[in-house]
Amino acid sequence: MMxxxxxxxxxxxxxxxxLATVGVGLLEGISSGGLALLSAVGERRDHGHALIxxxxxxxxxxxxxxxxxxxxxxxxxxxxxAVALHSFRCVLLAxxxxxxxxxxxxxxxxxxxxxxxxxxxKLLAASGLMMAxxxxxxxxxxxxxxxxxxxxxxxxxxxxxxMTLLNPFAVLVAATVLALLTMHGASYLALHxxxxxxxQLRALQWRAGIGFAILLVLTGLWISHLEGYHVTSDILTKxxxxxxxxxxxxxxxxxxxxxxxxxxxxxxxxxxxxxCGLVVWLxxxxxxxxxxxxxxxxxxxxxxxxxxxxxxxxxxxxxSLNSSLTIWDSSASPIALAVTVCAAGVGxxxxxxxxxxxxxxxxxxxxxxxxxxxxPQHPPISSSTKE
Amino acid sequence: xxxxxxxVLSHWQFALSGLLHFxxxxxxxxxxxxxxxxxxxxxxxxxxxxxxxxxxxxERLFKLAFVMALASRLPILLQFGANGSYFxxxxxxxxxxxxxxxxLSGLILAVLLFGPYSLGRNRLGKGWHLALTWLLVLxxxxxxxxxxxxxxWMQYPVAVVFNDLSYRLELTDFQxxxxxxxxMGKWLHTLVSSYxxxxxxxxxxxLRNPVGWHDARSTALMAAITGLIATGLTAIGDPTPxxxxxxxxxxxxxxxxDNPERWLPELQTHVRxxxxxxxxxxxxxxxxxxxxIRADFARLQTNLGYAWLVKPFNQQIAGAxxxxxxxxxxxxxxxxxxxxxWSYRLMIAAGLLTLVLFAWTAWLARQANAxxxxxxxxxxxxxxxxxxxxxxxxxxxxxxxxxxxIAGLLPSASGVSASTPTEAGISFxxxxxxxxxxxxxxxxxxxxxxxxxxxxxxxxx
Numbered sequence: 088m089m090x091x092x093x094x095x096x097x098x099x100x101x102x103x104x105x106l107a108t109v110g111v112g113l114l115e116g117i118s119s120g121g122l123a124l125l126s127a128v129g130e131r132r133d134h135g136h137a138l139i140x141x142x143x144x145x146x147x148x149x150x151x152x153x154x155x156x157x158x159x160x161x162x163x164x165x166x167x168x169a170v171a172l173h174s175f176r177c178v179l180l181a182x183x184x185x186x187x188x189x190x191x192x193x194x195x196x197x198x199x200x201x202x203x204x205x206x207x208x209k210l211l212a213a214s215g216l217m218m219a220x221x222x223x224x225x226x227x228x229x230x231x232x233x234x235x236x237x238x239x240x241x242x243x244x245x246x247x248x249x250m251t252l253l254n255p256f257a258v259l260v261a262a263t264v265l266a267l268l269t270m271h272g273a274s275y276l277a278l279h280x281x282x283x284x285x286x287q288l289r290a291l292q293w294r295a296g297i298g299f300a301i302l303l304v305l306t307g308l309w310i311s312h313l314e315g316y317h318v319t320s321d322i323l324t325k326x327x328x329x330x331x332x333x334x335x336x337x338x339x340x341x342x343x344x345x346x347x348x349x350x351x352x353x354x355x356x357x358x359x360x361x362x363c364g365l366v367v368w369l370x371x372x373x374x375x376x377x378x379x380x381x382x383x384x385x386x387x388x389x390x391x392x393x394x395x396x397x398x399x400x401x402x403x404x405x406x407s408l409n410s411s412l413t414i415w416d417s418s419a420s421p422i423a424l425a426v427t428v429c430a431a432g433v434g435x436x437x438x439x440x441x442x443x444x445x446x447x448x449x450x451x452x453x454x455x456x457x458x459x460x461x462x463p464q465h466p467p468i469s470s471s472t473k474e
Numbered sequence: 475x476x477x478x479x480x481x482v483l484s485h486w487q488f489a490l491s492g493l494l495h496f497x498x499x500x501x502x503x504x505x506x507x508x509x510x511x512x513x514x515x516x517x518x519x520x521x522x523x524x525x526x527x528x529x530x531x532x533e534r535l536f537k538l539a540f541v542m543a544l545a546s547r548l549p550i551l552l553q554f555g556a557n558g559s560y561f562x563x564x565x566x567x568x569x570x571x572x573x574x575x576x577x578l579s580g581l582i583l584a585v586l587l588f589g590p591y592s593l594g595r596n597r598l599g600k601g602w603h604l605a606l607t608w609l610l611v612l613x614x615x616x617x618x619x620x621x622x623x624x625x626x627w628m629q630y631p632v633a634v635v636f637n638d639l640s641y642r643l644e645l646t647d648f649q650x651x652x653x654x655x656x657x658m659g660k661w662l663h664t665l666v667s668s669y670x671x672x673x674x675x676x677x678x679x680x681l682r683n684p685v686g687w688h689d690a691r692s693t694a695l696m697a698a699i700t701g702l703i704a705t706g707l708t709a710i711g712d713p714t715p716x717x718x719x720x721x722x723x724x725x726x727x728x729x730x731x732d733n734p735e736r737w738l739p740e741l742q743t744h745v746r747x748x749x750x751x752x753x754x755x756x757x758x759x760x761x762x763x764x765x766x767i768r769a770d771f772a773r774l775q776t777n778l779g780y781a782w783l784v785k786p787f788n789q790q791i792a793g794a795x796x797x798x799x800x801x802x803x804x805x806x807x808x809x810x811x812x813x814x815x816w817s818y819r820l821m822i823a824a825g826l827l828t829l830v831l832f833a834w835t836a837w838l839a840r841q842a843n844a845x846x847x848x849x850x851x852x853x854x855x856x857x858x859x860x861x862x863x864x865x866x867x868x869x870x871x872x873x874x875x876x877x878x879x880i881a882g883l884l885p886s887a888s889g890v891s892a893s894t895p896t897e898a899g900i901s902f903x904x905x906x907x908x909x910x911x912x913x914x915x916x917x918x919x920x921x922x923x924x925x926x927x928x929x930x931x932x933x934x935x
Contacts, residue, residue, distance in 0.1 A: 143934035144589055147544060151585040155577045157551050162574035165566025165642070172555020172562070173891045179556065180901060183548045184908040190545035191915050194934050195538065198922050239759075241641045243559045244892050327639035420637070420644035423567045427574055434578035438586075445586050 094324040094415075096424045100163040101414045103431045105394045107156045110439060112390045113271070113383060115218065118142055118149040120272025122189070122215025123265065125208060127291060134284040135208055136196075141279045143193045148445050150190060155438075162427045166241065166330065166417045167401045174233050174245045174402075175225055178252060182221040185214035215272075216265070223264030226393055227257030230310065230342065232405025237330055246406050256309060263302040267389060270295035270366060274382035278375040289370050292378065296367040303360060303389075310396070315341025316403040322415055330416045335408040342396045352395050359388035483898040484557040484890045487905050489872075491549045493865075494909050498543035498916075499618075500864055503665065504672025505536040506614050508700060510607045512693070517604050529693065531679050534923040537592050542916050544585065549905065557901070558879070561889030565880050568634050568645045572623040580617025584610060593934060618668075619661050626656040628880050629714045629871065630722065636775045638758050643883060659713035666707040667864050670828055673701030674857040677835050679924065681853055687844035695839035701832035705860070708825060714871065720744065721881035724807060725874030728814040734807050741780075741803035744882075748780030749799065753792045779883035780806070786887070808876045817869040824863035831856040 121142050128134045161168040172179060192199070192207045199207055231254060234247035273292035277285050320334040346352050362385035369378035397403075403411040418424055512529055554570075555562050562570075587610040595603055633651040634643040645651060676697035680690035715726040720740060727734045751774035757767050783802040784794045794802070808814060835853060838845050845853070879886040893901075 140934070144593055147541065147585050147588065148582070150544065150548070151577070151582045154547065154551060155574075155582060158570065158574040158577045161551075161554065161562065161566055161570035165570060166563045168555050168566065168570070169559040169562035172552060173559035176552075176556035176891075176901065179552055180904055183552045184904060187545045187548045187908060188912055188915065191538070191541050191912075191919060194541045195919050195923075198919055198926075200918075200922075203918075239641075241560075241563050242892065243563070327637055329639050329641070332639075419567045419570075420640075422648055423571050423645045426571060426648050430575055430578050438578070438582050441583075441586050445589050 092425070093418075093421050096421065096428055097324065097414050097418050099428045099432070100418060100424055101394075101398070103428060103435060104159060104163065105391060106435055106439075107152075107159050107431075108394060109387050109390045110152050110435075110442075111156045112268075112386045114145075114149040114152045114442065116268045116271045116386055117275045118146045118189075118272070119215045119218035119222070120268030120270070121276050122193075122211050122272070123219050123269050124272055124276070124288070124291060125212035125215065128284065128287055131283075134287060137280050137284045138276055139193060139196050139208075139211065141276055143196065145446055146193050147190060148442060150186060152442070153186075159427070159431060163419055163424060164401060164412070164414075164417050165419055166237075166243075166328070167412045170233070170235055170237075170243050170402055170412060171225075173243050174235050174247070175228070175252065177249045178221050178224050182218055185210070185217050189214040219265045219268040220261045222268070223261030224252060224257050226264060227260030228252050228254070229397065229402060230260065230313065230393075231256050232314070232316065232337070232403045232411075234406040235402075235404050235410060236407040237404075237410040239331070241330075256313065259302065259306055259309060263299060263306050266295050266299035266302055267386060270299055270363070271382045271386050274366060274370070274375070274379040277370070278379045285375075289373065289375075292370040293367040296363050296370065299385075300360065300363045300367075303356075303363070307356065310342050311340055313342060314339055314405075315344065316400055316408070316411055317341045317344060318399070318413065322399070322413075324415045326416070328416050328418050328420075330410055330412050333409060333413070333416060335403070335411045337403075337405070337408055345395055345398055355388050355392040355395055359385050359392055362388060479895040480893050480898045481887045481890050483895070483902045484893075485886065487557060487898075487902045488550075488553050490902075490905055490909060491546070491553055492868075494912070495543065495546040495550055496865065496868060498539045498546060500668035500671035500861070501539040501675060502536065502543045503614055503618055504668040504670070505532065505539060505675065506607075506611045507669060508672050508676060508697065509533060509536055510604075510611045511700070512696065513604050513607050515696075517600055531924050532676060532693075535675065535679070535920065537588075538916070538919050538923055540584075540588055542912075544581075546912070549908075557891050557893075557898075558889045559891040561879055561884065564642050564884055564889065565634075567642060568627060568631075568651065569624055569880070571645065571648075571651075572620040572627070576617050576620030576624075580613050580615075580620060584613040584617060587613060615665065618664065619657070622661045622664055623652065623654060623657050625871075626654045626660050626714070627651070629660075629875060630654060630656045630717050630719055631880050631883055634883070636755075636778055638755055638771070643880075656714050656717060659710075663708060663710070663712045666704040667860065667867070669704035670701050670708065670832075670860040671864060673697040673704065674828070674831060674860045677701070677831070678854050678857045681845070681850045682924075684925075691839045694835055698832045698836035698839060701860075702829070702836065705825060705828045705832060708863075712867065712871070715874065719881060721875060721878060725814065725870075728808060728811050728874060729818045729870065731815055734811065737807070738800075738803055741806045742799060744777050744780040745783060745799045745802045745806070747774050747777040748782075749784060749791060749794050751775050751778045752781040756792055776882075779878070779880070779885070782885050782888045783877070805877060808873060810873050810876070813873045814870055817866045817873065821863050821866035821870060824859045824866060827856055827859035828863060831859055 121138060125135055125138055128138055157168070160171070189211055192211055196204065196207060234245065234251055236244045236246060238244065270292055273288045273295060277288040277292055280288060314337045317336050317338065318333055319336045323332065326332070362381045365381035366378050366385060369381060399413045399415055401412045401414060401417060419427065509529075509532060512532070516529075587606055590598065591603070591606050591610050594606075598606065632654050633645060633647045635646050636642070637644045677694055680694035680697065681687075683690035715722050715729060720737065724734050724737050727737065751771060754767055754771040754774065755778065758764065758771055761767070780802070781791050783805055784791045784798055786805070787798040787801045788794045831853060834856075838849070875881055877885050877887065879889045
């Protein structure tokens with residue numbers, strides 16, 4: 088009974104992981120992408136402040152979703168959590184320490200002394216940039232394969248270094264994700280700002296959109312020639328988790344295998360591409376709401392494309408192929424997985440709805456408490472900032 | 475087994491992250507309840523002016539503590555995997571579950587409610603805001619329960635069994651896991667000590683009220699009474715050291731100042747059985763189907779954790795001799811017995827000073843005259859006592875658990891990731907630097923928020 092259920096539980100847990108990935112992409116993507124724009128928008132001090140004020144009330148929620156994502160991986164795939172965090176610790180250390188500093192600086196920005204605000208602004212921009220690039224580097228390395236090895240006691244050995252993680256393919260994916268998240272961040276900010284800063288954001292939005300479309304095509308082309316991974320032995324979907332109990336081969340173009348077996352999956356990258364095109368078109372027409380909606384579809388479809396390409400792998404190893412982690416051999420035990428799936432199955436949709444309320448109900452009110460209908464008053468827009 | 479340098483640096487890094495987080499958690503948890511109580515009083519009595527000034531500054535302090543507590547949580551999540559990758563694999567099946575449930579049921583909800591709580595005071599009606607405040611309190615208390623379930627399980631693990639195929643501990647029964655006999659006592663003990671810490675902070679704010687002592691008297695009295703009740707309840711104590719487990723018995727012996735070596739024979743028996751369990755495990759891995767070996771292993775597997783203690787003395791655990799077993803048993807005794815003994819005494823002393831603080835404040839609040847500057851300074855110094863008691867209690871719990879990460883199941887040194895000393899050093903230095911900057915930001919913001927009445931905290935950013 089339990090072994091029959093285990094396969095379903097693992098699939099459900101993977102679906103939940105995908106949902107959480109989309110959640111992090113959509114929410115933390117806004118903060119990271121938006122803050123990364125500070126370096127481009129923040130030349131005028133009031134524009135930078137407008138960005139900070141828009142992001143500050145929702146940044147805590149976005150960070151909490153990132154924590155949820157990490158906690159879900161830990162509970163549902165403990166060894167994947169161990170391998171990923173150990174292998175990527177250099178990148179993650181920079182990401183999370185900057186994120187830790189970001190939260191108080193962003194929330195209490197105006198309470199900082201004047202002479203601190205300039206430094207805080209730079210740190211916030213660095214944090215946004217680091218997060219966006221970091222997400223990309225992690226995604227790129229997962230697709231390329233991570234140089235780790237598991238011994239018979241399941242002890243993790245990472246056999247690379249920071250330079251290994253900065254390989255050309257991962258850098259390309261990092262650039263792609265940076266473009267995607269800046270487009271997404273700009274879409275959110277353009278929807279919640281007015282005047283000159285909004286015009287500036289719209290310009291950045293469609294430029295980032297075009298950049299993302301080009302980089303997405305390049306990444307797709309590279310992936311079609313990149314060495315992918317495939318389980319060659321029988322996949323024991325109901326067996327106890329043991330990553331070493333399988334054989335894995337690596338060969339060019341194998342990441343496209345799932346699309347060959349399930350051609351409908353091609354809808355995901357196609358929709359990502361179309362949605363990106365829509366963002367560019369709508370941003371140029373000034374239709375901020377629809378541009379934001381398209382951007383949401385774009386981030387969702389890109390995240391799902393990543394997951395669908397990898398399936399059933401969670402973390403392939405490019406040094407010790409058989410140590411690669413798949414959803415079938417690295418999950419938690421049936422009881423722990425069942426509790427996680429039940430809790431997240433109920434909690435995640437509920438939290439998604441509440442998070443939507445968190446964005447609409449109070450983010451906007453941060454501008455003018457109690458005067459929701461009145462747009463904030465910015466200083467006069469100088470002609471130089473108009474597009 | 476990692477080198478000593480890597481293990482020590484990893485431990486220090488974790489302690490650093492834990493301490494940083496610990497600075498803000500009692501304040502956040504305790505202030506949330508106190509603020510809800512004060513807001514309820516205002517709602518019922520309409521005497522808002524009595525509290526308004528200290529209340530406003532309290533709220534600011536709470537907002538800062540909340541954001542800092544959330545931010546300081548991030549490095550802890552990273553630690554488990556980055557520095558304790560084997561820990562994450564070996565015990566993650568049980569240990570990570572409450573953490574996930576905490577994020578799902580408490581943390582995100584608290585963050586979601588914090589937005590309207592913090593920014594919506596003027597938009598929401600009094601009733602809605604009060605309801606929101608109590609919901610926030612509930613979310614934070616639920617969150618604390620799950621975290622303390624993880625902590626309790628580390629001290630007193632239940633409902634897990636070693637799976638030889640996955641080579642890790644796996645959860646056997648969620649109901650037994652959640653009903654850990656330690657958790658409720660630990661949760662209540664932590665909550666009341668958090669209320670005491672928060673009450674002390676309220677007293678400091680009331681004593682330093684710029685509008686004057688008269689306006690802050692009622693707040694100070696309320697905080698002092700809350701603090702007295704909370705401190706009285708902390709005397710019930712954390713039930714963990716009284717549990718019938720070897721690790722906790724050794725801890726209790728050290729707390730009482732007795733010689734822990736009387737536990738050595740029992741420890742040696744556990745190590746011997748652990749080594750035997752390890753031998754059976756090796757045979758089991760060669761032949762999964764042998765039911766006799768499996769039955770023997772099932773009988774002895776609870777001691778398997780003691781076998782890992784042999785590794786520093788003999789990498790081939792199965793071949794351990796008597797001397798190595800004795801050394802392993804010796805290493806199962808906490809390496810810093812005096813820290814446990816004196817931390818416990820410090821905790822009791824700080825607890826008594828906490829009582830003095832609250833009783834003195836309650837007496838002063840009944841007097842018409844404002845306290846002198848010298849008295850205020852003394853009371854401000856005494857306000858550190860509840861924190862000192864909490865931190866000392868934490869030290870007793872953690873040092874008393876050593877050398878284990880999970881009592882009796884996984885030694886701390888075995889859970890550490892495979893890193894070079896240079897990597898561990900760089901990581902530690904980065905943490906240290908980030909924590910110093912983080913604390914500097916927190917310190918400055920605390921001063922600005924509490925002392926500058928013109929600051930508007932109903933808007934973020």
